[in-house]
Amino acid sequence: MFRPTPRASGYFRTTYAADAALVQTRTEKIFLLLFLIALAVLPFAAGPFILDLACQFLLASIGALSLMLLTGYAGQISLGHAGLIAAGAFTTGILARETGAPFWVTLPASALTGIVLGFLFGLPSLRLRGLYLAVSTLALHFIVVYLGGEYETKRGFSTGIVIEPPSFGGIALRDGRAWYFVLLAAAAACLLVCVNLLRSRSGRAWLAIHARETVAEALGIGIARYKLLAFVISSAMTSVAGCLFAYYRGFVSIEAFDLFLSIQYVAMIIIGGMGSLLGAILGAAFVVVFPYLIENAIRLLPNAQRLAGDIFAVNYAAFGVVMILFLLFEPLGLVGIWRRIQNYFLLWPFKQRPLAGGRT
């Protein structure tokens, strides 16, 4: 994330613009290009099932990135993530349904809802820490879910709100491939925002607060300001993810936003690896794909038909086991595994960084 020196020798920077470039070495550029090509080709190579999975992953990664910002970097625990997604989705649903507001109104409106909620539920963080903060954010979840449920029953949408797909210049967004690229752009934008926030003043302030509040305050960091900022930014992004989710599904129902969703997002950042944006993305991919893997694994068993009813239970249980295993054996998460593999090659033929020379 923060790069004192590039990964390979010979990249001396003569301007601050070059110093701030995200991609520095030739190898990095080549790999990035290959990765982008793979992303661009994917929707044309994959079937509708994989495409839907990719879209789910992209949506989840926006949510995971924003939670990582709040929990993994600023150190503020939140269990209200599903509530915030619900808030974004309901803002979109209600506006679209009641006023027929188009996409470019509902999206900022969702963000605004996120900002307001983030500010309100960030306030307890000024006094509370750890478990107590987690409980107070849980209140957010239940309030939003309650209000959403009330709206649904009072307005008679007890099965949920149906939303028309958004249209750009008169063309409705219905195609799976088009959705993929829209969500890819949104996720990429979210990632860029996070990367740049983290390597600027606010990101450094969050890290300092995470490490030790007292020291951070002694260094002149406004604790209240930066904690609230973390909540506001994270909530705004989460609500935007909720808005996109509502449009992508074309349907908003309060059943989709149960506490298990919050747990899933927490699982994403734990399994992915705390304190790493790459971790959030890897975790999102893992959590999205995992249930399908379990399902397929069960199908391979003999008497698969009889087990069909237990799939959900097995899923939950396996999920819990995986999280425990990660906490026990790989506290750095998937990103820890990834870094080990990467370091094996980056450090080649050394095992540790040699005494002389640059970063690896």
Place this chain on the structure above:
Amino acid sequence: MTGINAVDRERLRRTTAPHLLCERARTRPDAVAFRSKAFGIYRERTWRDYAGLVARAARVLKSLGLKRGERVAIMGDVCEEWMICDLAVQSLGAIVYGIYPTAAPTEVAYQMRDGGASIFIAEDQEYVDKILPIAHELPDLRTILVIDDSAMFAYDHPKLRRFAEIAGNESGDIGWLEAEIATLSPGDPAFIVYTSGTTGHPKGALVTHGRHLAATDTVAAHYPTLREKAHRTVIYLPMCHVLGRDVAITLPLMTELVPHFGEDPEDLAATLFEVAPTVLFTVPRYLQKYASHVLVGMLGSSPLKRFVYNAAAHVSRRHVRRLWDGRATRLDGVAYRLLHRLVFAPILNKIGFDRLELVVSGGASLPTETATLWHIYGVNVVEMYGQTEEAGGIIAGQRGPFPRPGSVGTPADGVEVRLGAEGEVLVKSPDLFECYWNNEEATRAVKGADGWLRTGDVGEWKDGSLRLIDRARDFIVTSGGKTISPSFIENALRASPYVAEAVVFGHGRKYLTAVIEIDFDTVSDWARANNVAYTGFTSLTAHARVTELIQGEIDKVNSGLARVEQIKAFRILPKALDPEEEGEPVTPTRKVKRKQMYERFRELVDAMYDDSEERLIALGARGALPP
């Protein structure tokens, strides 16, 4: 010597460094002259900027009343400001000399008094602190000029002036500089270089403008690639040393070499990594240090990686041997290149050595093992031989690529070399130093009436190449009458990654012993990897496992030596040698003064010699033999 070359050199002989600078500022104003890292980025300075900075500094010095022929001393770390001030002093016709940043206080006092500097330029507060306590004892000293005054808030001294205060916002005027240097004559003295002097006080070699440029041309002529294409180099050798001056100031004015300065000399490893130089001038110590860092890193690597390394080193060694003999086949080359790409290129990349096309080692003799290792890694290390007295030129140098280590190559163009009595290397060249400053006697001793310069080194010819055997008068004659060259054994010892410095004793003794200074970085790394508990340098040196480690290294060296040359006992120094400390037996360039070393660590050395025989003889003489 080719015709074109001679014309070129004659042209250089008739000009000065400031003239070359102004010429470049006129002919290629926007080309990059050097890069200097400040606040995280490498600031590019064009030739126009460079000349402007020199003009600005010259104006400041002139306003301080600097007159032709006066001396100016510069003390500080390697930095662009040194180079700029140096050329500014030269532009005004004054004589500049540098003092080692690591020099001990008495050394500073001696050089200030001997050189008689009227202005002392201090890089920053650290060097102001070194001069202030002795400022009142120096009648010639008019002004102490400090460049970086960031830590100078509480300083108040009548002689102290701040550069920025005098220079103001004025930018340098190249026209003014050109007018100023118009009267400069190539025959005027330009600078003094104090020899590091392992014996006695350092002597200041006085050098004139024209001769210095013509002499430095021997380096450029010996390594034509410097002129043929743009090269990056990193500046880290002290600029008060003649080699440091050549690389930072003079060679860039006459070749395509672009110097790069790091943010701080402490960051050398990072600077090398970032810049990835294509040409490096170095002293053997750095090559040894980096080689040992690589080796220790490999020792700590996983078995698979180490196996791959060993296999690659094995094949490459064979290839390098054939390269030396000039009979490498194409098939060899293919296998070697593959292994290089797989193993050595990643190693070199991590220390910023992967783009090196030429590494020139000078200043002291380069151990064969070290040169061989770098050749195996695919780094074209060549050795050159020169002294301060050659005014920035070289006597001889290996041209390469990949020359067989062990010699210092063929004599430079325009330099005549012959061996005198007892094999002493004698040099004749039109471009040598003028005299030792204030030391007629020493000048006469070195510059004979016959026009041959006495180097004091002993050499021999081997296949047309010059091989250096030792500094004259630095042989050890054991009590057994064997004459041994200690520096050869010391070099072999220093090739070990764990040995920073080794001094061999044994003059008039029965056998040889050594005093070892461990390399703290590598040994502490080894200690951590091997669960050896230690608290600091001294506790590390006292550990039995470390003694075992060094014993192992000495055994390895001994196995390659004749019986009389073998080290029979050794002691590890309990502290690191620090040239900045008063009375420490090393020169500022970390060359060991053998005699002082003995005086300082006499007990350590004497304890290694078992004197039971002598005692027995004494007892026998007194008739006091035990019953």
